Amino acid sequence: MPVQHDRLSRQELYDLVWSEAVSKVAARYNLSDVGLKKIFLKHRIPVPPRGYWQKVAAGKKVQKIALPAVTDADEIVIRVVSPAITEAVAEGEFDAAIEAEDNSPPVIVSEALHRPHGATIALREALRRDPDSQGAVHSFVPEAFGCRVSKSSVSRVLRIADALAKACEARGFTLLHGKKGERIGGQLRVVVDGFSYDISFSERMRQEAYRLTPAELERRKQGQYVYAPAYQYTPTGELTIKIYPMYGSGLRGVWNDTKRRQVEACLGDVMLSLRRVAAWQAAERAKAEAKQVRYEAEQQRRAALRAEIDTERVRVEQLEKDAAAWRRAQNIRAFVDARAAEMAIRAGHPNRTSTADPEARRWLQWASDQADRIDPLRTSPPSIIDTPEHETSPVSIWSFDR
Numbered sequence: 001m002p003v004q005h006d007r008l009s010r011q012e013l014y015d016l017v018w019s020e021a022v023s024k025v026a027a028r029y030n031l032s033d034v035g036l037k038k039i040f041l042k043h044r045i046p047v048p049p050r051g052y053w054q055k056v057a058a059g060k061k062v063q064k065i066a067l068p069a070v071t072d073a074d075e076i077v078i079r080v081v082s083p084a085i086t087e088a089v090a091e092g093e094f095d096a097a098i099e100a101e102d103n104s105p106p107v108i109v110s111e112a113l114h115r116p117h118g119a120t121i122a123l124r125e126a127l128r129r130d131p132d133s134q135g136a137v138h139s140f141v142p143e144a145f146g147c148r149v150s151k152s153s154v155s156r157v158l159r160i161a162d163a164l165a166k167a168c169e170a171r172g173f174t175l176l177h178g179k180k181g182e183r184i185g186g187q188l189r190v191v192v193d194g195f196s197y198d199i200s201f202s203e204r205m206r207q208e209a210y211r212l213t214p215a216e217l218e219r220r221k222q223g224q225y226v227y228a229p230a231y232q233y234t235p236t237g238e239l240t241i242k243i244y245p246m247y248g249s250g251l252r253g254v255w256n257d258t259k260r261r262q263v264e265a266c267l268g269d270v271m272l273s274l275r276r277v278a279a280w281q282a283a284e285r286a287k288a289e290a291k292q293v294r295y296e297a298e299q300q301r302r303a304a305l306r307a308e309i310d311t312e313r314v315r316v317e318q319l320e321k322d323a324a325a326w327r328r329a330q331n332i333r334a335f336v337d338a339r340a341a342e343m344a345i346r347a348g349h350p351n352r353t354s355t356a357d358p359e360a361r362r363w364l365q366w367a368s369d370q371a372d373r374i375d376p377l378r379t380s381p382p383s384i385i386d387t388p389e390h391e392t393s394p395v396s397i398w399s400f401d402r
Contacts, residue, residue: 008076014045014067021053029078035194038174043076044068078172107167107267109159119144119175119188120162127154134205134233139187142178146187146200150235157201157239160264164199167271192278198244199270204256205233239263243273249280322376329375336367 008016017025017040026036040047046065055062113120122143131137131151139147145164149157168175174191189196210232212220220226238257246253252273255266343360372378373385 008078010043010045010070010076011067013040013043013076017045017047018064022047031078032194035191038176038191038194039076039078042174042176044070104167104171104271107163107271109163109264109267111159113159113162116158116162117165117169119165120158122188123147123161124154124158127157133229135235136203136205136233142180142186142188144188146198147202149201149203149239150205150237152235153203153237153239160239160241160267161201163264163267164270167267168274171271171275173274190274192274193282195278195281197274197277198242200242200244202240202242204236204238204240206236207231207233241266241270243270243277246273246277248284249277251276251280253277325374325376329371329378332367332371332374336364336371339367340364 022033022036026033029036037047039045045067048064052062116124122141123139123145126139126141126144127137127147127149129137135150136148137151137154139145145161147157147161165175168190176189176191176196178186178189180186185196185198187198187200190199191197208231210229212226212228216226216228239262240257241255241263243253252269255263255270257263340360343357343364347357369381369383373380373383
C-alpha cells in the first residue's frame with residue numbers, strides 16, 4: 001500500500017480549518033486533534049478559538065483571525081494514515097501493515113554536508129562548546145537532536161543527523177522544537193501521527209585506569225603533588241542512536257555501531273521504528289479510550305442500578321411503615337369498640353355498643369379520629385398535634401416592639 005500525502009498551501013489549510021471544526025479536519029486525515037494543531041502551530045496558521053462553532057450555530061456574530069503573512073511559506077505535506085492501517089494496528093498486525101505502507105526511498109548519509117537542515121546547523125553550533133571531563137561535547141538545545149560525542153565524531157554525527165532530519169520531513173513527520181530549560185522534552189522532537197519522540201546520538205567511551213603522563217611522573221619523582229583521577233576515558237568512535245520513549249511497545253529503539261554494520265545503514269530502520277511505535281501508541285490510545293468508554297458505561301449502569309435499589313428500598317420501608325401504622329390503627333379501633341361496649345354495659349344501655357353519656361361519646365369519637373390519623377388508608381382528620389412548630393416556640397420580648 002503506497003504512502004498517501006496531501007499537499008496543501010497555508011491558505012488552503014487555513015480555509016479548511018475555518019470552514020469546519022479541527023476535530024473533523026483531523027478525522028479526515030486520520031490524525032489526532034493534537035497532531036493537527038501542531039502542524040498549524042509550526043506553519044503559523046491560526047485556528048478558531050474555543051466556543052467559535054457554538055457561536056456560529058447559535059447565529060451569533062464571530063470574527064475570524066486573519067492568516068499572518070510569512071516570507072518562507074512552504075507547501076504543507078500531511079501524511080494520511082490509512083484507516084486500514086489503523087485497523088490492522090488495533091489488531092496487533094501493524095508490522096506487516098506499516099512495512100507494506102512504507103515505500104519511501106532509503107535514507108542515505110552523504111559524504112559531506114550539503115545545504116544542511118536547520119536542525120543540523122543548530123546541532124553544529126551546540127557542539128562547538130568545550131568537552132566535559134570525559135572528553136565529550138554535549139548538545140541539549142531546543143532546536144537540535146540530543147547528542148554526546150567526542151570531538152572526533154562531530155563531523156560524522158552532523159551528517160547522520162542531517163540525513164535523519166531531512167528523511168523525517170520527507171516522510172511527513174514534523175520536527176518540533178523542545179522547551180528551553182526542560183530536562184524532558186527540552187530537545188528537538190520528531191512528531192509522528194500526533195506522537196512525539198526524542199532522537200539522540202551518543203558515543204561509547206572506553207573507561208580505563210588513569211595513567212600518569214611522562215610530565216606528571218617526573219613531577220611526582222621530584223616530590224610534587226600530582227592530582228590523578230581514578231579513570232580516563234578514550235573515545236571509541238562507536239555511535240548509538242536512540243529513540244525515546246519506546247517503553248512498553250516491545251519495539252527496537254536503539255541502534256549501535258557493530259563490526260558488521262554501522263548506524264548509517266540503520267536509518268531506514270529508525271524511520272520504520274518511528275512509524276511502528278506511533279502506530280502502537282495509536283492502538284494503545286484507542287484501547288484506552290475504548291476501555292474508558294466501557295468503564296464509564298459500567299459506572300453509569302451500576303449507578304442506575306444503585307438508584308433503583310435505593311428507590312425500591314425506600315418504597316419497601318414506606319410499605320412497612322404503612323403496614324405498621326395500619327396495624328396500630330386497627331388495634332386502636334378494636335380498643336375503642338371494646339371500650340364502647342364496656343361503657344354501654346356500665347350504663348345498662350340495651351345497645352351494648354353505644355352509650356348515652358355525651359362525654360363518653362366525645363372520647364370515643366376522639367379515639368376513632370386518632371386511629372384515622374394513623375391509618376394510611378384513611379383521610380387524616382385535623383389535630384392540634386399538626387400545629388407548626390414556629391407557632392409554639394418561645395418568642396423574644398423584643399419582637400413586641402414592632
